[in-house]
Amino acid sequence: MSRHLMKGNEAIVKSAILAGCRGFYGYPITPASEITEAAAALMPQVGGVFLQAESEVAAINMLYGAASAGVRAMTASSGPGISLMQEGISYMAGAELPCVIADITRGGPGLGNIASEQSDYHQVVKGGGHGNYRTLVLAPHSVQEMADLTVLAFELADRYRNPVVLLADGFMGQMMEPVEFPEVATEPRLPRWAVAGTDASRGNVITSMHLDTDKLEAHVRQLEAKYFITEQREARAEDWRTEDAEIVLVGYGIVARILKAVAAEARAAGLPVGVLRPITLYPFPTLHFQRLTARARAFLVVEMSNGQLVGDVRLALNGARPVEFFSRVGGNAPTHLEVLAEVQDLARRHLAGAPAEEELIVHV
Amino acid sequence: MATIIESPKSLTQADFKGRVDPDWCPGCGDFGVLAAVQKALVELQIPNHQIVTVSGIGCSSNFPGFIETYGMHTLHGRSLPVATGLKMANHELTVLVTGGDGDGLGIGGNHLTHTMRRNVDLTYIIMDNQIYGLTTGQTSPTSRLGMKTKSTPHGNIEGPINPITMALAAGATFVARGFSGEQKHLTELIRLAIQHKGFSFLDVFSPCVTYNKDNTFQWFRPRVKKLEDDPAYDATDWLAAMEKSTLWGEEIPIGRFYERTDLPSLDQAEPVLKDGPMVGRSAHIDPAVAQSFIEELM
Ligand SMILES: Cc1ncc(C[n+]2csc(CCOP(=O)(O)OP(=O)(O)O)c2C)c(N)n1
Ligand code: SF4
Ligand SMILES: [Mg+2]
Numbered sequence: 001m002s003r004h005l006m007k008g009n010e011a012i013v014k015s016a017i018l019a020g021c022r023g024f025y026g027y028p029i030t031p032a033s034e035i036t037e038a039a040a041a042l043m044p045q046v047g048g049v050f051l052q053a054e055s056e057v058a059a060i061n062m063l064y065g066a067a068s069a070g071v072r073a074m075t076a077s078s079g080p081g082i083s084l085m086q087e088g089i090s091y092m093a094g095a096e097l098p099c100v101i102a103d104i105t106r107g108g109p110g111l112g113n114i115a116s117e118q119s120d121y122h123q124v125v126k127g128g129g130h131g132n133y134r135t136l137v138l139a140p141h142s143v144q145e146m147a148d149l150t151v152l153a154f155e156l157a158d159r160y161r162n163p164v165v166l167l168a169d170g171f172m173g174q175m176m177e178p179v180e181f182p183e184v185a186t187e188p189r190l191p192r193w194a195v196a197g198t199d200a201s202r203g204n205v206i207t208s209m210h211l212d213t214d215k216l217e218a219h220v221r222q223l224e225a226k227y228f229i230t231e232q233r234e235a236r237a238e239d240w241r242t243e244d245a246e247i248v249l250v251g252y253g254i255v256a257r258i259l260k261a262v263a264a265e266a267r268a269a270g271l272p273v274g275v276l277r278p279i280t281l282y283p284f285p286t287l288h289f290q291r292l293t294a295r296a297r298a299f300l301v302v303e304m305s306n307g308q309l310v311g312d313v314r315l316a317l318n319g320a321r322p323v324e325f326f327s328r329v330g331g332n333a334p335t336h337l338e339v340l341a342e343v344q345d346l347a348r349r350h351l352a353g354a355p356a357e358e359e360l361i362v363h364v
Numbered sequence: 365m366a367t368i369i370e371s372p373k374s375l376t377q378a379d380f381k382g383r384v385d386p387d388w389c390p391g392c393g394d395f396g397v398l399a400a401v402q403k404a405l406v407e408l409q410i411p412n413h414q415i416v417t418v419s420g421i422g423c424s425s426n427f428p429g430f431i432e433t434y435g436m437h438t439l440h441g442r443s444l445p446v447a448t449g450l451k452m453a454n455h456e457l458t459v460l461v462t463g464g465d466g467d468g469l470g471i472g473g474n475h476l477t478h479t480m481r482r483n484v485d486l487t488y489i490i491m492d493n494q495i496y497g498l499t500t501g502q503t504s505p506t507s508r509l510g511m512k513t514k515s516t517p518h519g520n521i522e523g524p525i526n527p528i529t530m531a532l533a534a535g536a537t538f539v540a541r542g543f544s545g546e547q548k549h550l551t552e553l554i555r556l557a558i559q560h561k562g563f564s565f566l567d568v569f570s571p572c573v574t575y576n577k578d579n580t581f582q583w584f585r586p587r588v589k590k591l592e593d594d595p596a597y598d599a600t601d602w603l604a605a606m607e608k609s610t611l612w613g614e615e616i617p618i619g620r621f622y623e624r625t626d627l628p629s630l631d632q633a634e635p636v637l638k639d640g641p642m643v644g645r646s647a648h649i650d651p652a653v654a655q656s657f658i659e660e661l662m
Contacts, residue, residue: 026515028496028499033500033502033514036515037502037515040517044518050515052503052515052516054470054471055471080440111421
């Protein structure tokens with residue numbers, strides 16, 4: 001299999017096409033515009049439709065239409081654009097329509113800046129729209145994963161009939177690395193629920209409206225059951241040298257790469273440090289966390305946001321181990337020295353020979 | 365001998381120079397629009413503190429930073445609703461709204477239609493470069509059919525919006541088109557637009573020298589023809605304006621297409637604003653009034 005050097009943003013589009021995506025509806029925004037531009041160039045070459053919408057509100061609703069017709073479709077945006085898509089995402093989740101949304105995050109709130117942050121975590125993972133719904137969220141940490149997780153995103157979207165978000169920071173989009181693509185492209189079948197213009201699909205109705213209270217309750221319960229299944233089956237995380245780790249560093253995307261460098265250095269200095277990297281942010285890899293408590297004394301969550309992922313880590317551990325937090329925001333990435341200093345401090349306090357619990361109170 | 369009455373200190377263009385130097389590319393059409401706005405404000409002698417410049421997001425939307433007035437840099441496409449809220453809170457302010465073709469006609473297109481329909485007393489200047497400048501060169505709602513941009517690498521398959529026809533149809537009470545390369549003419553249009561009571565719409569050709577190689581200064585210059593050069597043109601005739609608005613190609617009309625002054629602006633039509641602006645009013649409610657609306661069964 002051949003490897004090709006390219007940017008993460010470009011890998012997403014090529015991978016999407018190989019996954020059978022034939023509709024791209026986008027609106028330019030830095031740092032996601034390259035995805036839109038690559039789709040504009042490549043979609044027509046494979047008989048796919050590219051359209052630059054007049055806004056992100058329009059783009060997500062074009063996905064609603066494409067998905068209803070049974071075509072694999074995607075869009076890409078960043079912070080402010082994702083905010084505008086939330087209404088449509090809620091409707092698509094309600095109507096059980098598959099689609100893939102790449103969110104190449106930037107700094108916020110508001111216009112913020114165009115540097116990398118991870119501050120879309122809450123709006124994407126918790127669902128920024130209204131109602132009882134979830135989106136499945138995948139967080140790549142390499143250009144190869146930008147490609148691989150795009151394929152997975154389309155599969156999950158179809159399997160669960162639900163929007164799937166690929167959540168990557170601006171670094172992931174810009175970074176160039178060698179990528180391998182699957183040799184065989186996916187040829188998705190027309191979903192049986194689609195409004196396909198065939199005799200067989202005549203009775204199909206796509207809607208998120210259930211005026212009858214019992215019917216809406218039943219619908220929400222059915223969505224819940226579906227999400228529960230994803231929690232059982234689809235949670236993914238990478239364990240990096242956690243087998244003997246007493247301190248576990250937690251982060252996703254670009255942060256995870258920094259954490260691996262930190263862990264390697266800490267290990268060289270004799271500290272048993274590992275990295276747990278959530279790959280699915282929803283469903284959250286809760287079991288992966290719980291498994292580590294057998295050995296781990298403490299967890300350090302590092303984010304480029306002001307404490308968004310850390311909440312899910314605390315819920316997963318449910319008080320079993322102390323969870324500490326380090327962040328940089330505004331478009332600044334944590335340096336490996338900063339994190340290493342945190343790790344050394346943590347080791348002093350939590351590993352053998354650490355001072356008594358009472359002194360730790362301010363840190364937990 | 366005529367007496368010349370001078371105000372104690374008359375405002376000059378330097379008084380409207382912003383504290384930040386424009387970050388536009390050298391040669392960008394937006395410089396000409398900024399200069400023309402400043403000159404029009406000098407002609408009108410409106411004190412800086414009575415003016416608010418509101419924009420969306422884009423190269424052109426950086427405008428409020430470069431002029432010495434109150435300024436608001438708002439959301440992409442949302443400058444008009446923000447300006448409407450501002451105007452209804454304090455209609456004594458002179459409110460200028462600036463932004464790009466993408467900001468105003470794409471993502472903000474819906475707001476534009478309704479702001480025109482409401483005849484909100486704003487001066488709205490679209491700095492139209494037929495491209496998305498800030499995001500480095502994608503197609504815009506005014507990009508021509510066939511145009512190659514970063515998001516239309518195989519050529520634009522969509523036709524452009526005609527902002528003038530659209531404004532006329534939506535009920536704008538002042539509709540004009542200017543060109544950044546025609547300073548005197550543009551300054552005059554902006555002055556008239558600010559003086560107009562009601563919604564003034566100005567579509568201004570403001571070439572993007574970096575990302576639009578089709579609609580350059582050189583392309584516009586021989587094509588633009590001033591409506592004001594035709595003494596027979598009547599800017600109160602809506603049908604004539606509609607007809608003129610469709611001209612495009614070797615001859616592109618610029619100037620005031622249309623103006624009507626018989627309709628109240630939104631603040632004039634709003635009864636509660638008859639006694640003056642909302643801002644600064646006391647929020648005192650007579651206890652009897654409070655009692656009566658609390659008891660009112662809706
Ligand atoms: C919701 C949202 N989507 C996208 C963007 C990115 N964006 C900033 S400016 C702009 C368009 C710029 O084009 P235009 O309005 O024509 O202004 P110009 O830069 O050409 O002056 C876009 C898409 C944004 N800031 N917010
Ligand atoms: S990119 Fe174009 S519109 Fe933006 S400042 Fe430069 S020339 Fe002007
Ligand atoms: Mg523009």
